[in-house]
Amino acid sequence: MSTTIPVKTRSRIEMVDITSSVQQEVANSGIQGGICVVYVPHTTAGITINEGADPAVCQDILNKLNELVPAGRGYLHMEGNADSHIKASLMGSSVTLIVENSKLLLGTWQKIFFCEFDGPRSRRVYVKVA
Amino acid sequence: MSTTIPVKTRSRIEMVDITSSVQQEVANSGIQGGICVVYVPHTTAGITINEGADPAVCQDILNKLNELVPAGRGYLHMEGNADSHIKASLMGSSVTLIVENSKLLLGTWQKIFFCEFDGPRSRRVYVKVA
Amino acid sequence: MSTTIPVKTRSRIEMVDITSSVQQEVANSGIQGGICVVYVPHTTAGITINEGADPAVCQDILNKLNELVPAGRGYLHMEGNADSHIKASLMGSSVTLIVENSKLLLGTWQKIFFCEFDGPRSRRVYVKVA
Numbered sequence: 001m002s003t004t005i006p007v008k009t010r011s012r013i014e015m016v017d018i019t020s021s022v023q024q025e026v027a028n029s030g031i032q033g034g035i036c037v038v039y040v041p042h043t044t045a046g047i048t049i050n051e052g053a054d055p056a057v058c059q060d061i062l063n064k065l066n067e068l069v070p071a072g073r074g075y076l077h078m079e080g081n082a083d084s085h086i087k088a089s090l091m092g093s094s095v096t097l098i099v100e101n102s103k104l105l106l107g108t109w110q111k112i113f114f115c116e117f118d119g120p121r122s123r124r125v126y127v128k129v130a
Numbered sequence: 131m132s133t134t135i136p137v138k139t140r141s142r143i144e145m146v147d148i149t150s151s152v153q154q155e156v157a158n159s160g161i162q163g164g165i166c167v168v169y170v171p172h173t174t175a176g177i178t179i180n181e182g183a184d185p186a187v188c189q190d191i192l193n194k195l196n197e198l199v200p201a202g203r204g205y206l207h208m209e210g211n212a213d214s215h216i217k218a219s220l221m222g223s224s225v226t227l228i229v230e231n232s233k234l235l236l237g238t239w240q241k242i243f244f245c246e247f248d249g250p251r252s253r254r255v256y257v258k259v260a
Numbered sequence: 261m262s263t264t265i266p267v268k269t270r271s272r273i274e275m276v277d278i279t280s281s282v283q284q285e286v287a288n289s290g291i292q293g294g295i296c297v298v299y300v301p302h303t304t305a306g307i308t309i310n311e312g313a314d315p316a317v318c319q320d321i322l323n324k325l326n327e328l329v330p331a332g333r334g335y336l337h338m339e340g341n342a343d344s345h346i347k348a349s350l351m352g353s354s355v356t357l358i359v360e361n362s363k364l365l366l367g368t369w370q371k372i373f374f375c376e377f378d379g380p381r382s383r384r385v386y387v388k389v390a
Contacts, residue, residue, distance in 0.1 A: 089178045171367030
């Protein structure tokens, strides 16, 4: 079975560190070694793994995405969030991690970030450990 | 065992909804819960998950990729499809999904899109449910 | 258990073909059919699958990433490698492959590339076959 992590976002575009919630789901699964898939069921949000120590890294990622894919200019999709859909595909809708000794095998500086591109909203992420 | 889905593309750059074919392979596998990997064995095509309700979303994604990575300008690779290779790496060569009750655990608006970047061609996608 | 592949990089930005090392880990695992996750535990490096026959393809990918996300201009992160973090998220931190008959199910032209974005460094990649 997969489990669900709720994510509350507060800005139109934002990265939310969900690492400890994912780690908790891995522990709850009782699985000691395997693979963990973290899946975003939204089309205007994505997910990525990057540095969590300095929040400026996330801000730089978001600023660059806004520069490459600015909001509200000349898109065909009429809901005002075409840029959000494009950003979501650039980041991707899932990350896959390795589980060992009931823990995510993350690098020293790595954190898992939910990427909100059309917030603020109530979002969710699915976690499957296998 | 993995299975193969054939994909026929009709333009140089195009997104083809393969969701129902992937869902059929999941059903055929007989696996009720697990992970589904959809893998593109080509280097000038990719795969992504995004909104399927309004075709303008896919067109906006393709237009932006063409703007950021235009065809035919000053690349080193001499086959005329350097942009196709770059677009493929930006989208990625696989997506990983969660399977529950013999179904893909997709969000309401999500569809799986094969991304052709050097068509038209006869392509294929591998599906593995585990 | 997962295994570790060491990767030595020689430039600030570089793509290193690690396909044969990953294939060796798949063979060593003894697993005949399944899924292989190749995971990068760094935040200034990524991983992608693309063409290996003509090295110009990798150079074109790196040139385009440098054009879209140039080094050293107006980022908030003060360590001089903000661009490296952004490039890492654009490529992604893992690839997932299908294993069949104890071999990676790769397309004819596909190779797996470790993407260094802040080298030269001693890096590593984790491989899990399940």
